[in-house]
Amino acid sequence: MPTDPTTNTEPTVPAGTPSRNAAGGSSSMDVGRDAERRLQQRYARPARRKPTKRSLLWVLVAGTLVASAFVIWILVAGSNRPATKDVGFELASASQITADFEVTKNPDDVVRCGVEALNQNYAVVGYTETTIGHVDPDLVVGRTSAHRVEIRTTNQANSAQVTQCWVID
Template sequence: MTGSRNVDSGTRSEGTLDSRYGRAPDRRLRDRRSLWITSGVFAVVLVGWVVWAGLGGSQPLLETRDIRNVVQDGRNVTVTFEASIPVGASASCAVEALNQSFAVVGWKVIDLPPSDQYSRTFTEQLLTSEPATTGLIYRCWLT
């Protein structure tokens, strides 16, 4: 009789310990559900990113490259740059002049007409509010 009491109370205390330390069967089910939900969210984010990156890669490529700048005097800077624009597309570019502290002292937005050439060279003169040390292409975008 004594042996059977120990078995029963041992089983009961083991069940109590399992509950206390999170080893109950419902805990496993909850862990499995959270794993599936986390995996599902990860899969949705991954598929969304792949679609977004794939669609972004189909946009026409627009590249620019600074070639030279000439500070002519305290009020004028000439900027020469190359723009590679998809054939038949028009673009606009912002050209800037910077002073010794890298502050913008001249700014101009120019329109580049469509062409049958992919790469073209442009030269633009900027008026500045104070003496500049450099001039460069800031950014271009398709219009």
């Protein structure tokens, strides 16, 4: 009886792959593992080593040192900056307001402060800068001294506040 040439009942084996035989040749599991190993070697990333406890300890120590240095840097940088506190304001006229504030600074520092006047919509209607140098020791409590500044305004102001103070070199 003629056989159909389009059907193949024999399993095909790729070239270069050991074939199975009845006399104890390679099993299909060994062939699969060998092929997987070769593909892994050729195309896969190299296996990563697990980090050792010692390397994890060094990373932890380095991270702690960096975090500590950052905190110390923030504390030291902020300690030299003058601090302000708005105390109040007095509306003198539609074109002038007086701001009262306190400044805490090192006694030897010369500080310049920006003070602004705001209207009811919180828009700036006046701005001035004032320089604070040496303050009479009788007027200083600790390192804090009180100050008053007049601000000319373009429109009616409803409040006044210190925006920022900085040390002049």
